Amino acid sequence: MCAVDDLDATPDRLQDKGFEMVSTEVVRFEDAYRLCYVRGPEGILLGLAEELGGSD
Known part of the structure; x- marks a missing residue:
């Protein structure tokens, strides 16, 4: 699993x-x-994961 910032754009x-x-x-x-x-x-x-929510 890999962390990504933008799951909508990364697969493209x-x-x-x-x-x-x-x-x-x-x-x-x-x-x-x-x-x-x-x-x-x-x-x-390969798994892609985008964390939801903002960091404090």
Whole structure:
């Protein structure tokens, strides 16, 4: 799992490098994270997580 700042833009940037979304769905884990999975050009599955809420 990798932390990202912008889960909406990151998969698009990774697609240019040969990654593809495993599912088009971005899921929400409680009120803490938005999550999705991508598969790299070598077939490795990678989770992307964007933390919700601001830091104090």
